[in-house]
Amino acid sequence: MTNKEYAEVVLRELTHTLTRIDSEQAEKFVELVDGAKEVFCAGAGRSGFEIKGFAMRLMHMGIASYVVGETCTPNIDENGVLVICSGSGSTKSLVNHAQKAKEVGAKIALITINSESPIAKLADVVVEISAPSPKSAKQGDIKSIQPMGSLFEQSEGTFMDIAIMMLMERRHMDSDTMFGRHANME
Template sequence: MRLFHLGLQVSVVGDMTTPPLGEGDLLIVSAGPGYLSRVQSLLETASAAGARTLCVTAQPDGRCPHSADHVLTIPAQIMADDSGPGLSILPMGSLFEGAQFVLFEIMVLKLRDRLGIDPEKMRRNHTNLE
């Protein structure tokens, strides 16, 4: 959503208007535990179509990160390691998901500055159908 607000051409997997991926495209996926069957399938489809891939994960040695062109590791607790002493009281993968949200928002701010987009231009790209 924020990439769209920046004026970039973006789509979401599963939306009926999502175009096919191909060369020059980037598929960004999230697989906190390092492997999710649906994410693995998306990575394979995107790679076969010539798109580049980025996997955001807490487990960089997982199958999905190994299938991606680029890996962004967030060292945060996930459901696979959410029990034991000294761990977050947040349930399951909440810590990873929250860290991912904050990281993405910071990345959007950095990208906004890099692209020279002002906040008002982003606001103009926000839907009026709420």
């Protein structure tokens, strides 16, 4: 296949996963993040890379956001929201983060393939992405040509960008207002 043919297939796969996300859960996700005093973001592997991009965009919006595990991340309390990206929903370190957040009364939002996972059972909001992954017991309703969990990881990143756009609309913000918080020590 050519690069253009691959691109067409990948875009069809992304359209499939993103248009099947439950709109009610997406709205609840945005409401939860919008109402939080602080947003803590956690993920492992490639999902960890995706969630860092989400934390950055929240910061650009003026929302206090942190990446779990970074040295300058404060403690979470009952006013915080923990956003976890985990295809399987059962990564041990992320389960531990969810349990700790629940202990202190924080809210939990999970982006996952598996809505029956240990983290999903603790979560206040579960955004399910129907994509395959070798680590998830649940495989979604599409077979991807992409390796391993790539479709899920791309879909979660794009969903979080969509959530940012929904937040921007709620807060009457645009890219120009957000750019004022862009890093100036690059």
